[in-house]
Amino acid sequence: MSAIRSRIYELVRSRLGRTGVGRALGIAHLRTFEDFRAAVPVFDPATHAAEIEHHLGFGVVDPDDPELDEVLGLARERVDQAEIWRAFAGRPEPRVGLWLGRAKTPGVEQALFADVRALAEPVLRLERLDDPERAVADLVAAEVEVLWTPSLSAVRLVEGAVRRPIEGVVPSLRAIIATYDLRTPVRSRLPVMAAGRIRGPDPVRLSVSSSRSVRAATTLAMRSALLELLPLHDPEVDGRTKVAEETILPEQARPWERYEVVVTAPAGVVRLRTGHFVRVVGFDMPPTDLAVPRPRIVPLPPPPEDVRLEGCTLAGSWLAAAVRQAFRPEDPALVAAEVRPDPAADALEPEASAASLRLPPFFAETELGGTIRSAPSPRTARPRNLWVRVEVQGHAPSELGARLSARIDDDLRRRMPAYAYLRDRGSLAAPRVELLPQGAYADEQQRVVRRLWGPAGEPGIRIVGR
Incomplete structure (x- = not known):
């Protein structure tokens, strides 16, 4: 060792x-x-x-x-990482601009700030990206050479506001260091390095x-x-x-x-x-x-979670595949979707425990109280159907939700015999599909990006097990 x-x-x-x-x-x-x-x-x-x-x-x-x-153990890697960043920036003491929001875990925020300070003392720190144009003006005024940001989506948000690559409005900028969303397409041609x-x-x-x-x-x-x-x-x-x-x-x-x-x-x-x-x-x-x-x-990306319904557990990857394959070429394009158990569904009543297994309370202090097991606790009921929230691109006909529900249901019946059996006997109901207004996912993503903390994520199908 x-x-x-x-x-x-x-x-x-x-x-x-x-x-x-x-x-x-x-x-x-x-x-x-x-x-x-x-x-x-x-x-x-x-x-x-x-x-x-x-x-x-x-x-x-x-x-x-x-x-x-x-x-x-944070300092053991800090010095070496700072040397890698300096070589990447091409400057021994670059002027660093830090976009880093406030975290619920102050220890992580302090550790990240110490990592950046090991490279160089930041000449600028921004904690929220509420005004992208003002953020760009601050970068220009500070003559920032290296931009450190938790998510590359923040750069994309700024470029969308100024309608050009970020180096086109911040001529001193030479490199970008980001932690999350590194596959996000941006207009900039600057080199991007992944932070730890x-x-x-x-x-x-x-x-x-x-x-x-x-x-x-x-x-x-x-x-x-x-x-x-x-x-x-x-x-x-x-x-x-x-x-x-x-x-x-x-x-x-x-x-x-x-x-x-x-x-x-x-x-x-x-x-x-x-x-x-x-x-x-x-x-x-x-x-x-x-x-x-x-x-x-x-x-x-983390693997899709499994979803537990009444009587069976649905595999997360098959749920994602069922939603994706429910769209036909003639349908509007899928932007993003979320699948979870339907909280509004009427759950089946849990089975009541047998009264004969219970003993009157006055037996508790006798030898019978230590030898007779108490009745099992009632089983918690589970939802009976899925709730699928979908955002599509373009006009969505009124019957699209019903068509998607039927296609997802048929696909799950084919993939999972247990689901098909419970659907046939009426223990489970068909998925409930809700069509979200256009731009719902983009609005959620921008809220995350503006906080300057954590990943913004990519459009796709999100499976929530609970």
């Missing part, structure tokens, strides 16, 4: 081993990271919140701790900029936290996203395979599935203290 990985794991043992969670998992007795991986399970976010974060209370990170930088990602609430670095970056590619931050990769199976096989039973180390990754990043950090993160899905596209040479190659990755 590399020296830096051993040092990070010793921090995990020292910080978490003496907590209640650490004692329950036996972390203090697991001498190596290999022992830790073999003994401690991988947690999804909900289970991690209930079994790890809840018992850690307010966490194990003290803001006044003199070893805070070492515990969070930091996960909150306690900041944990997942990736950093790559010296061999091709716009969207970053490198796993293996010097900041203990990272693993969870292989993903092909959802096209049975429509449902499945993950492997065991993780692999990053240096064991195979090019062009899909993975989910799993992270362990001294800040109170224990083998957490981050929801950061990536594809490995190559490897970068290791630094001297790591001794293993670091995967170069590109982000992938």
